[in-house]
Amino acid sequence: MKSLAEALAAPIYELIPEFADQPKVSRIYNDLRFHPNKQPYKEHMWISFGVKENPADIFVAIDKDGWTAGCGIEGIKKEHLHNWRRNLIDNNTIWRSQLEELESNHKIHYLFGDKYKKPIFPDIPESVFELVQAKKVWLFLDVRRKFNSAPEKDFFRAICQLMHLYLFMVVAPSAIQPELSNLSQKFPTLALK
Numbered sequence: 001m002k003s004l005a006e007a008l009a010a011p012i013y014e015l016i017p018e019f020a021d022q023p024k025v026s027r028i029y030n031d032l033r034f035h036p037n038k039q040p041y042k043e044h045m046w047i048s049f050g051v052k053e054n055p056a057d058i059f060v061a062i063d064k065d066g067w068t069a070g071c072g073i074e075g076i077k078k079e080h081l082h083n084w085r086r087n088l089i090d091n092n093t094i095w096r097s098q099l100e101e102l103e104s105n106h107k108i109h110y111l112f113g114d115k116y117k118k119p120i121f122p123d124i125p126e127s128v129f130e131l132v133q134a135k136k137v138w139l140f141l142d143v144r145r146k147f148n149s150a151p152e153k154d155f156f157r158a159i160c161q162l163m164h165l166y167l168f169m170v171v172a173p174s175a176i177q178p179e180l181s182n183l184s185q186k187f188p189t190l191a192l193k
Helices: 002-015 078-090 092-103 126-133 151-170 173-186
Strands: 045-050 056-063 066-074 108-112 136-141
Touching: 002 045, 002 151, 056 151, 066 078, 066 151, 078 092, 078 126, 078 151, 078 173, 092 108, 092 126, 092 151, 092 173, 108 126, 136 151, 151 173
Parallel strands: none
Antiparallel strands: 045 056, 056 066, 066 136, 108 136
16 A cells, blocks of 8 residues: 555646645554454555645545545534635536536545534535535545556546546635636546546
């Protein structure tokens, strides 16, 4: 996993120039101090790429059932997710078109943390209400059983497919349209296929 993280670091830097940190590699926890011979309570591993001072990251994960890629956002305070929420509200049409294009080839799964009970904005479109109200959100692609080519190539391809969604998590609402356009121009091969 460490070698895979190192192989992915340079291409990820091309996609996310702000990413200058080391990728974070998880480990499988198996604490046998109190329960010998028990299964690990966490059977997956992941590599995440994030930017300091930003509540979002993009990641790849693997477990006994296969592999996937995703992006997620979480923050201790409500303000930490402000840009993400405003992007979903103010640029809802763009969000839905990006999501629909990606979902034409992949199923997107959502994992939510706690949610605010009262609407935190008065103008939340119904299509993103659940996303806006969540305190933590992870979006990830279907789990795939096999790699089509080398793992680093398949992982990178999956990350590229998620970049448009990831930008909604990290870019200010006033800059989302230029950033999406810039991503498509800079990397025309980032087709969502």
